[in-house]
Amino acid sequence: MSYLATEKQTALSAVTLASKLTEKIFRSLAGASTVSKDDKSPVTIADFGAQALVNAVLARDFPEDPVVGEEDSAVLQGNTELKAKVWDLVRGVVEEGLPGLIKDEEEMCAMIDRGSYAGSDKGRMWALDPIDGTKGFLRGGQYAVCLALIKDGEVELGVIGCPNLPVDKTAGIEAEGVERGIITHAIKGQGSFQRSLHSDSGDAQVTMRTISSTAEATFCESVESGHSAHTTQHSIATALGITAPSVRMDSQSKYASIARGSGDIYLRLPVSATYEEKIWDHASGVVIVEEAGGKVTDMFGKRLDFGMGRTLRANKGVIAAPVGVHGRVMEVVRGVMGDNIVAK
Ligand SMILES: Nc1ncnc2c1ncn2[C@@H]1O[C@H](COP(=O)(O)OS(=O)(=O)O)[C@@H](OP(=O)(O)O)[C@H]1O
Numbered sequence: 001m002s003y004l005a006t007e008k009q010t011a012l013s014a015v016t017l018a019s020k021l022t023e024k025i026f027r028s029l030a031g032a033s034t035v036s037k038d039d040k041s042p043v044t045i046a047d048f049g050a051q052a053l054v055n056a057v058l059a060r061d062f063p064e065d066p067v068v069g070e071e072d073s074a075v076l077q078g079n080t081e082l083k084a085k086v087w088d089l090v091r092g093v094v095e096e097g098l099p100g101l102i103k104d105e106e107e108m109c110a111m112i113d114r115g116s117y118a119g120s121d122k123g124r125m126w127a128l129d130p131i132d133g134t135k136g137f138l139r140g141g142q143y144a145v146c147l148a149l150i151k152d153g154e155v156e157l158g159v160i161g162c163p164n165l166p167v168d169k170t171a172g173i174e175a176e177g178v179e180r181g182i183i184t185h186a187i188k189g190q191g192s193f194q195r196s197l198h199s200d201s202g203d204a205q206v207t208m209r210t211i212s213s214t215a216e217a218t219f220c221e222s223v224e225s226g227h228s229a230h231t232t233q234h235s236i237a238t239a240l241g242i243t244a245p246s247v248r249m250d251s252q253s254k255y256a257s258i259a260r261g262s263g264d265i266y267l268r269l270p271v272s273a274t275y276e277e278k279i280w281d282h283a284s285g286v287v288i289v290e291e292a293g294g295k296v297t298d299m300f301g302k303r304l305d306f307g308m309g310r311t312l313r314a315n316k317g318v319i320a321a322p323v324g325v326h327g328r329v330m331e332v333v334r335g336v337m338g339d340n341i342v343a344k
């Protein structure tokens with residue numbers, strides 16, 4: 001068997017299960033139950049449910065591996081009604097497909113809390129974002145279920161479930177009447193692939209577009225202005241000679257998108273001097289883009305360091321671009337930003 005083949009199978013089945021749960025929740029509740037966390041980001045019953053399922057599958061197959069997951073069960077422990085609601089949905093999925101995987105509400109909370117690992121630059125750990133782009137999920141837009149395996153601070157395996165991305169990479173994200181739902185995955189050194197979330201059509205290799213000049217590029221950008229510096233980004237686009245309008249979407253779907261050539265460059269410039277990017281917001285995206293012919297660094301050209309804890313505290317900003325133009329993009333970012341650390 002090839003390197004990490006078992007881990008890949010586990011990660012794919014966990015992400016598939018969780019992605020389908022989020023779709024079911026969206027259909028049945030349309031975002032009805034939302035709570036706000038201290039960082040002001042919304043968390044839905046889907047975030048909790050997806051984290052419980054993924055962690056339960058990881059606990060079954062790799063009980064020794066620690067997990068850095070975004071959510072914890074504190075809010076649920078203090079809200080019996082919400083806890084019962086999440087359990088009702090999770091139990092449905094478990095009974096249908098994996099009887100016995102999680103036995104009751106308490107075990108579900110314990111599974112969610114298996115994501116509390118502090119992170120390390122030694123050994124294996126998983127990074128999990130049960131729903132990345134929670135706001136995108138709530139508005140029926142792009143969101144992603146993201147799981148990565150990190151060893152000694154380097155991402156070795158990444159899986160991103162994007163339930164709302166068209167299977168056909170040439171279809172626009174707003175296209176109507178197209179099949180939606182993909183899973184993108186990559187193992188370091190083995191290429192990037194996508195498969196359908198709902199049909200058994202197998203894996204297709206994906207690659208970034210090879211562009212000879214940045215003028216041919218399209219930016220893939222955040223929707224939320226609080227997370228993204230649209231003004232600075234516009235100046236950078238102009239300096240790079242980019243004329244195509246940006247593709248805007250929430251979540252790590254942006255990494256999955258540029259990895260298959262729908263858009264070319266993803267920039268995430270710091271919008272606050274103190275915010276530290278979370279490892280689960282980037283880990284799977286990085287290996288998927290690199291294996292598709294891309295290069296990912298911070299805005300100073302430094303590799304993202306996943307061994308610093310739960311955040312990327314040794315890095316500032318993210319630049320993801322095809323290998324051939326990454327240097328030029330970084331040069332322009334540095335030029336436009338000047339001495340500023342924070343972009344507008
Ligand atoms: N202040 C600040 N700065 C930068 N990033 C932040 C900030 N606050 C939150 N987040 C994280 O952004 C994640 C969503 O990123 P997106 O790229 O999807 O944002 S956007 O919705 O398109 O703007 C979102 O991930 P989820 O919580 O998983 O949705 C957050 O982890």
Ligand SMILES: [Mg+2]
Nearest residue numbers: 041042070134
């Ligand atoms: Mg969040």
Ligand SMILES: [Mg+2]
Nearest residue numbers: 129132133281
């Ligand atoms: Mg996230």
Ligand SMILES: [Mg+2]
Nearest residue numbers: 070129131132
């Ligand atoms: Mg999240």
